[in-house]
Amino acid sequence: MRGLPLACLLLCLKIETALAAVVQVPLQAPNHELLNKPKKLHGRFLHITDIHPDPHYRPGRSQEKACHRKQKNRDKNDSGFWGTPYSTCDTPARLANFTLDYINDNWAKEIDFVIWTGDNARHDSDRQVPRTPAEIYDLNRVVAAKMEKIFTKRGIPIVPAIGNNDVWPHNIMEPGPNSITNEYSKIWKEFIPFPYLGVFHRGGYYTKEIVPDQLAVISLNTMYFYDSNKVVNGCPFREPDDPGNLQLDWLEVQLKEFLDRGMQTYIIGHVPPSPGNYFPECFVRYAELALRFQNIILGHLFGHMNVDHFFFLEDIDLEIVPDEERVGSAGNDAGLYETLLTEFSALPGPKRLDMDNYAVVNVAPAVVPDPYLPSFRIFSYNVTDPSYDYYGTSVDRNDKEKENKKRNHGRNRGRRGDKSQHCKEAKYKYSWRCHLTEKWHSDPESPSRTNRFWTPLGYAQYNIPNLHEANKTNPPRFELEYITYDPKNLYPDTDTDLESFVYPVPPQQLPEELRQPVAKSPYAPYRMQDLTIPSWVKLGRRLADQSRVKLRKKFKKYMYGGRKKF
Numbered sequence: 001m002r003g004l005p006l007a008c009l010l011l012c013l014k015i016e017t018a019l020a021a022v023v024q025v026p027l028q029a030p031n032h033e034l035l036n037k038p039k040k041l042h043g044r045f046l047h048i049t050d051i052h053p054d055p056h057y058r059p060g061r062s063q064e065k066a067c068h069r070k071q072k073n074r075d076k077n078d079s080g081f082w083g084t085p086y087s088t089c090d091t092p093a094r095l096a097n098f099t100l101d102y103i104n105d106n107w108a109k110e111i112d113f114v115i116w117t118g119d120n121a122r123h124d125s126d127r128q129v130p131r132t133p134a135e136i137y138d139l140n141r142v143v144a145a146k147m148e149k150i151f152t153k154r155g156i157p158i159v160p161a162i163g164n165n166d167v168w169p170h171n172i173m174e175p176g177p178n179s180i181t182n183e184y185s186k187i188w189k190e191f192i193p194f195p196y197l198g199v200f201h202r203g204g205y206y207t208k209e210i211v212p213d214q215l216a217v218i219s220l221n222t223m224y225f226y227d228s229n230k231v232v233n234g235c236p237f238r239e240p241d242d243p244g245n246l247q248l249d250w251l252e253v254q255l256k257e258f259l260d261r262g263m264q265t266y267i268i269g270h271v272p273p274s275p276g277n278y279f280p281e282c283f284v285r286y287a288e289l290a291l292r293f294q295n296i297i298l299g300h301l302f303g304h305m306n307v308d309h310f311f312f313l314e315d316i317d318l319e320i321v322p323d324e325e326r327v328g329s330a331g332n333d334a335g336l337y338e339t340l341l342t343e344f345s346a347l348p349g350p351k352r353l354d355m356d357n358y359a360v361v362n363v364a365p366a367v368v369p370d371p372y373l374p375s376f377r378i379f380s381y382n383v384t385d386p387s388y389d390y391y392g393t394s395v396d397r398n399d400k401e402k403e404n405k406k407r408n409h410g411r412n413r414g415r416r417g418d419k420s421q422h423c424k425e426a427k428y429k430y431s432w433r434c435h436l437t438e439k440w441h442s443d444p445e446s447p448s449r450t451n452r453f454w455t456p457l458g459y460a461q462y463n464i465p466n467l468h469e470a471n472k473t474n475p476p477r478f479e480l481e482y483i484t485y486d487p488k489n490l491y492p493d494t495d496t497d498l499e500s501f502v503y504p505v506p507p508q509q510l511p512e513e514l515r516q517p518v519a520k521s522p523y524a525p526y527r528m529q530d531l532t533i534p535s536w537v538k539l540g541r542r543l544a545d546q547s548r549v550k551l552r553k554k555f556k557k558y559m560y561g562g563r564k565k566f
């Protein structure tokens, strides 16, 4: 039962006093929903991923031995006191603590929520000290407790997701309910909203309404989509009970509900939805939902790769391209850079490109310095005009919806097959591509396409460039690596209302040269106006332009945390 309404509570107390203790009315506990005023939004959130703490890490050991032991006749490449940059070693507890303490001191007061996309245990890279389920859960408990202490205590919601190293053996997860979903529903009991506990027990996914009725984060369990998980079948069309299909059915229902309620969402998870990582049928279904609900998805935020990058989900992903081998955007190495540039150069020119056909996936770099540098991201989003409600003011959506079939496809990356023919062939008949015919909800006025209330505006990324020289007396230092913003948007201009101006990055978190308005900066090569789909497409096109040598160099540098050799 809920508490009495506040008015009644006060009135009833008065009456009670008037009755001069003739009857003892038990005092109702105050109703928190009534007493809690809506919090003022800071317009920022943290994305942190792949912490990989390793309790066996020791300084002065060999990388070949996972930084656990010395290797005979090899005294070079010693593991560092705070961690070993560009290595294959995991994160010493000291570095995991340092990172979370730094965020506590510098960012916890500045953000509204936390997106935390998994892998809170070490890799299974030491045959002599194999991982156990108990160790994996212990490590997760320690990190979760620390996150709770920093954020939950301040009323900042945390949204975790399961990573491929949070399960044992790594990459392998059976359909739930099972010991994994059981264990995480305990470890994350502060994070998973009560109404979702049932669905979490079954599948390891859930939703959290960050701002009730307005903004939700959907946390997926990508283990059922990830093609390294050999105990699931990967969303086959004719297997409705496959856990990947069940999860995508659930995601579809969630998105429909949020669309009806006029809400906006982020979709988050560990393994990014790329053709190189997902089972082909799971990938098709994910891409279709991303495009179908483009108007209520502000972003797709993932981890796992450790490489900072972005890529597009496109309508061609739903097509049958009979005589073409697509290049997948996977591979944790220098090859990914080339693949992405090839993908970007296939983007049609501004006149031929239909924004309805694109969604953007953002992959954040890891905390673990394997094989780059410890990093995290702070996004900002538009809160300047909270009265401006997309749902309330949008044109009748039904007029905007189009039949999939009517969409005018470009002619890129191979000839698109004719579905009316191919879908009769045995090869395609029972594939999702031949069965996804729902109307799309795309809208140029939605916050994923136009900068308005809720639109993500940009991010600032921090890393530790001095990790290699940090020691007992010389601690590591987080520094700004880059910002996506145009530096002129970091400060109010002359005709901005100073009262309502929200700093996308608090000036004290910027390096000296950005503490005052400047037109250009080496920290800001992208100069994006916001993180809408059109802005990402524009950046993709600029990167595809071979004459943009400097911009490409920066993009590559950020992908690999400044690492030169592979």
Ligand SMILES: *[C@@H]1O[C@H](CO)[C@@H](O)[C@H](O)[C@H]1NC(C)=O
Residues within 6 Å of the ligand: 093, 094, 097, 146
């Ligand atoms: C890390 O922090 C936890 C608690 O926050 C503490 O128990 C532990 O000793 C710390 N470890 C190191 C190596 O600093």
Ligand SMILES: *[C@@H]1O[C@H](CO)[C@@H](O)[C@H](O)[C@H]1NC(C)=O
Residues within 6 Å of the ligand: 382, 383, 384, 385, 388, 451, 452, 453, 457
């Ligand atoms: C936020 O959106 C409004 C439109 O609703 C726009 O006028 C404003 O410039 C945006 N704010 C920022 C900081 O981009």
Ligand SMILES: *[C@@H]1O[C@H](CO)[C@@H](O)[C@H](O)[C@H]1NC(C)=O
Residues within 6 Å of the ligand: 469, 470, 471, 472, 473, 474
């Ligand atoms: C720590 O690092 C600093 C700077 O690299 C160096 O000058 C100093 O000698 C180092 N101290 C120890 C104890 O290794």
Ligand SMILES: CC(=O)N[C@H]1CO[C@H](CO)[C@@H](O)[C@@H]1O
Residues within 6 Å of the ligand: 075, 076, 077
């Ligand atoms: C990664 C790295 O720096 N490896 C070096 C380790 O040390 C040997 C010799 O001691 C070098 O050959 C490697 O390049």
